[in-house]
Every structure is written in C-alpha cells, then in structure tokens.
Amino acid sequence: MRLTQGTFSFLPDLTDNQIRAQVEYCLAEGWALSIEHTDDPHPRNTYWEMFGTPMFDLRDAAGVMAELESARATFRSHYIKLNAFDDTRGVESVRLSFIVNRPRHEPGFALIREEAAGRAIRYTIRSYAAERPEGERYP
Amino acid sequence: MTASTTPGQEASDLEAASDRSKVDELLATLDAELVGLAPVKTRIREIAALLLVEKLRAEVGLTGGSPSLHMSFTGNPGTGKTTVALRMAEILHGLGYVRKGHLVAVTRDDLVGQFIGHTAPKTKDVLKRAMGGVLFIDEAYYLYRPENERDYGQEAIEIMLQVMEDQRDDLVVIVAGYKDRMDRFFQSNPGMSSRIAHHVDFPDYTPDELLAIAQLMLEQMQYRLSDSARRTLIEYIGIRRQQPNFANARSMRNGLDRARLRQANRLVEARGGQLTREQLMTIEAEDIRASRVFAGQGTAAEGDQ
Secondary structure (H helix, E strand, O other), rough: OOOOOOOOOOOOOOOHHHHHHHHHHHHOOOOEEEEEEOOOOOOOOOOOEEEEEOOOOOOOOOHHHHHHHHHHHHHHOOEEEEEEEEEEOOEEEEEEEEEEEOOOOOOEEEEEEEEOOOOOOOEEEEEEEEHHOOOOOOO | OOOOOOOHHHHHHHHHHHHHHHHHHHHHHHHHHHHOOHHHHHHHHHHHHHHHHHHHHOOOOOHHHHHOOOOEEEEOOOOHHHHHHHHHHHHHHHOOOOOOOOEEEHHHHHHHHOOOOOOOHHHHHHHHEEEEEEEEEEEEEHOOOOOOOOOOOOHHHHHHHHHHHHHOOOOEEEEEEEEHHHHHOOOOOOHHHHHEEEEEEOOOHHHHHHHHHHHHHHHHHHOOOOOHHHHHHHHHHHHHHHHHOOOOOHHHHHHHHHHHHHHHHHHHHOOOOOHHHHHHHHHHHHHHHHHHHOOOOOOOOOOOO
C-alpha cells in the first residue's frame, strides 16, 4: 500500500529533475530545506530523524541534490522527505514537505479492533513493517 | 551532427553574436571599473573566449568536456583580488558557466572546525552555499598547517578537493593570497595544485594607477581634488608606497577617508557664512598634507596612517 503523506503524494514519484525544480522554487522563495528519514510509516509519526542539519543560505539546488544523494545512499530503503521551512515572521513553519524516497515494497497497515467497556469497539492501525525492530523493517 | 544545414549555422552564428556582445559589455565594465591589472584582464578575456568557443563547439556536437575553471589569485594586499573574484562570478554567470553567479567569500574559520567531527559538516555547508556560484577562499594557505599534523585543515582540503573534482559544473573555487605563501601551499598540496588550472598573478599598482584609483574612488564618493591637492596626493603616494604595511588600493581608500575627516573638520571650524556646494565637494592640499605620512618622513612610519 502506497504511503500518501505530504505534498505530491497522490502523484507518481517525482523524478530527480522534478525534485530539482521544486527545490529551485523553494530556494527562490527563500525557504531553507532539510532532509528527514524514517522507517516507521505510521501517520502519527510526525517527527522523523534529521539527515544532517537544515541547509540555510543556499542559492542553488545542486547542494540539496548532493545531500539527497548521500541520504539515499545511506538509507536506501527508508522513507526520505524534503522539508522547506519558511522563516518569515508570523509564518515560521514548514511550507512544503514531500517524500522523495520510499521502500520498494510497502506492506501497508493492519486494522486493529479493541473491545472496550460495554459493546464499544476502538480502532487503530498498525504498520506491518513496524512489527520488526527499527532498522530491519524494509529489506 | 557535422552535416549542419545553412539555417542551423545561421542560428548558431546569431546566438554567438549576442553572447559575444554580452561578454564584451561585461569586459568593458571590467576595464572601466578596474585600473591597471593588465595580466589579469588578459586572462579573463582568454577564459571568456574559451567558454564562448566551447559553447559553439557544443552546438556542432564537439564535446571537450566542461573546462575546469578553478583559479588561484596571488598578489599583495589591496591589489583587487576580491573585487576581481566578484566580477569573475558575474562574467561566468553571463557566459552561462555558473547558474546563479553569487560569490561566497570565506576564510579558514568558516571551513575548519574546532573539534573532531566539526570540520566536515562545516566545510560541506560552505560548499553547498557556494553551489551555483563562486567560492572565494581568502588566504587559503592557512588551511594547511604543517607544524600540526592533527590540524583539521587537511580534512577541509580533502573534502574540497572531492567536490572540486566531482561537481565541477556546480561551483568554481578561487583561492587567493600572497604569492610566496600560496606557492608553498601548492607545493605541499599537489592535489590542490593539479586541480587549479588558472594561476593569475596580481601585480602591484604603479603610482599613476594609484592616482587613477584614488580619483575613481573620489568620483564615486562625489568629492573632487583641487589642483594643489592633486599634486600633494601624488607626493603622498610616492612616500606612502615606500612605507611598511602598504596595501595598494586599500591604503588609498584609508588615506582618502582620513582626508575626508580633515576636510569636514576644516569646514566646521571655519564656520563663517554659507558653505557652497563647491566647498563641500573639494578636498584641499592641506587636508592631505596634514597626514602622518608626511610627518613620519625620514623616521620609520608605523601602521596605515
């Protein structure tokens, strides 16, 4: 099951040239880019691991793309996303965030039903991948 | 691709013509704004020609690989290394060799960290910022400290060499510094030396050039010299050049700044009546004559006074 989180996630995966164009747009807007990765696809897993420090004061996408290449080489089968942070006063938050790398096989989520007091049923989801320990989830 | 048709040829010639005019324009501003520096201008012209030809070659399908444009600027202080680097970034951008054409000027402190594991991220950060433009490393020889074999400078050099080789299209590195120290730096870092194709030497300015520079600076600040002040300035240049710590154009700027101070003081103290526009603009001989350069004549003058 394909994970749909962040911008562009209902589109086919972006090619490197398309990613570069998005990065150029972010830099033209004056946003700072950063790279994050995780192997826990749960939608409530908001804070992913940082890959390197956020990249401030860049002028050209080449720096981000080189960093992305090294992130992909290190975490080939993790989810990797690019975040663009807007430091405008009053905004000061992430403006754009999209996935740029995903595992080849995404097993999806199981629906878990819990019987609570009375006849109430509580629902939650659990990723099949998350049944294995961190770092071993995607071959 | 050798069988290019007539219309195709026409198009490439036209494009070359427009490119050439743009380059000519850039070189003309360089000529107008920078006094002297003949060898430097020649080299820049050569590089511009090479890039233009490379572009034309690419159009007819000849690939020579993108030329390496990393440079080394050597010369005494105040000979215009930083200024030329700034212009170089604009020219390379005009020729389409670098994508953004900005200049990131750094020194050892911006590249080398203070503890293990600090240097690599710092250097990479600077390199990423410089991509699409020109990275200018002032006094690059401080990166290499042979007396301390655990110095982190070596690490910074190695990371830079890697990027200079692999991402040649993404950034141009210019290292700058005194001639003799740069030569020693290259001797002990053959990797760096072999990756830098262009060595440009900045000669010291002649007295005439220094005068022209001073006048250009005054023009930009909207001042003018009286005739006697001009003569005094020529004398000033003659003496100042012989003194220690002479920094070419930078010394001229400092000297002029102090002359402005004395001119302002003179005008305030005179006080009488309305000051005309002419008076506000003119630097008189006494403003320059009061300089310590003249007082220190004969004795060893210290500093940039």
